[in-house]
Amino acid sequence: MRIATMLWTVRALGALCLGAGTALAADCPAEVREPVVVADAVVCRELHDAIRDPAGLPLDRYEEVYSRYFGNFCHRDTASGWVRDVTVRDTGPFTAMFVDGAWRSQYNGTHSPVVIWYSPEMHAWMQENRTPQDKGFGPDKSQVPDGAIIVKEMFPPPADLCRDVAVEHLFPTHGAAFMVRQSTASADGWFWGYQGWIDTPLDWPASNDSNALPNSGFGMGCTNCHASARDNSTFSSLDNVTGTPDSVVMFLDESPADIASQNVAPAEMPSFHETIANPVDPAGRLGAPTLWYRPDFLTAYPYPEQEGGTGEPRLETRLMMPS
Numbered sequence: 001m002r003i004a005t006m007l008w009t010v011r012a013l014g015a016l017c018l019g020a021g022t023a024l025a026a027d028c029p030a031e032v033r034e035p036v037v038v039a040d041a042v043v044c045r046e047l048h049d050a051i052r053d054p055a056g057l058p059l060d061r062y063e064e065v066y067s068r069y070f071g072n073f074c075h076r077d078t079a080s081g082w083v084r085d086v087t088v089r090d091t092g093p094f095t096a097m098f099v100d101g102a103w104r105s106q107y108n109g110t111h112s113p114v115v116i117w118y119s120p121e122m123h124a125w126m127q128e129n130r131t132p133q134d135k136g137f138g139p140d141k142s143q144v145p146d147g148a149i150i151v152k153e154m155f156p157p158p159a160d161l162c163r164d165v166a167v168e169h170l171f172p173t174h175g176a177a178f179m180v181r182q183s184t185a186s187a188d189g190w191f192w193g194y195q196g197w198i199d200t201p202l203d204w205p206a207s208n209d210s211n212a213l214p215n216s217g218f219g220m221g222c223t224n225c226h227a228s229a230r231d232n233s234t235f236s237s238l239d240n241v242t243g244t245p246d247s248v249v250m251f252l253d254e255s256p257a258d259i260a261s262q263n264v265a266p267a268e269m270p271s272f273h274e275t276i277a278n279p280v281d282p283a284g285r286l287g288a289p290t291l292w293y294r295p296d297f298l299t300a301y302p303y304p305e306q307e308g309g310t311g312e313p314r315l316e317t318r319l320m321m322p323s
């Protein structure tokens with residue numbers, strides 16, 4: 001773990017109750033007094049090429065590059081041609097239900113509320129391929145050029161909490177997911193990554209304790225969703241940059257059966273993994289998931305007796321296996 005070098009005074013969380021008869025003003029937990037802008041332009045110039053060449057360095061050294069680059073807020077460099085979404089926006093609906101005398105709300109976006117920043121290369125590509133007039137499907141006119149970068153800063157849900165705050169005064173409390181284009185480095189042509197300003201887990205060297213899935217790399221799980229984008233694995237749209245807060249693109253994550261069923265207490269809610277692995281709907285599938293070890297598998301790959309005598313690895317052993 002490492003802590004970003006920059007410290008920002010994040011305003012206290014919470015809603016301000018102004019008393020009977022007055023409006024209830026919600027405070028934006030991501031608002032900061034000082035504008036969040038490029039801290040040192042020299043660092044941005046120094047890392048200009050390295051950030052665009054993720055395959056050029058081993059992951060641990062590239063992680064240093066991007067955490068310095070984004071830690072320095074180089075992606076907010078509007079003077080160098082970076083552009084951003086018009087406003088902080090939800091990436092899906094925020095729903096509320098009145099249950100047992102109380103409101104229960106649920107954010108249904110694919111990511112936390114976002115402000116997405118686009119490098120000059122990415123912006124130029126969007127102007128050619130993703131104009132508000134062009135809502136088509138199928139291939140884009142051109143491939144995203146190498147060196148294009150997209151940085152998706154994330155904020156607390158719902159976006160309404162922070163919509164009235166100037167974006168320069170919003171600190172990305174929920175980190176940022178980012179994409180760097182390098183077409184020859186992997187099948188989908190993107191480096192996928194996560195940047196946290198408060199606490200960033202390093203992927204390399206991997207932790208022996210947590211065996212956590214990596215946050216950054218090529219061919220990441222991010223492609224599960226991004227492969228369904230129209231083309232180029234990106235949902236980017238100029239509408240989000242030039243439009244109004246009402247015209248921005250929004251997607252509904254339909255993985256849970258319906259929104260109403262999400263509004264149950266977390267303890268009663270099946271995990272996302274459980275919902276996928278043990279579907280209850282009758283839709284035909286290629287094959288049912290195998291929940292237990294098959295005897296022929298265990299015969300071929302017997303586990304040592306000390307693992308509990310069942311011939312299967314214990315849970316603790318399974319958790320330590322490479323992901």
Ligand code: HEC
Binds near residue numbers: 091151192193
């Ligand atoms: C659950 C599906 C899902 C997963 C998993 C996912 N994304 Fe996304 N992502 C989306 C959708 C949908 C959008 C468009 C959101 C919008 O603009 O409203 C998006 C937008 C983005 C954007 C802005 C550019 C664009 O294509 O719109 C970036 C950058 C991004 N995601 C990075 C990542 C990274 C990095 C990961 C993995 C660590 C990841 N995403 C995992 C669904 C997903």
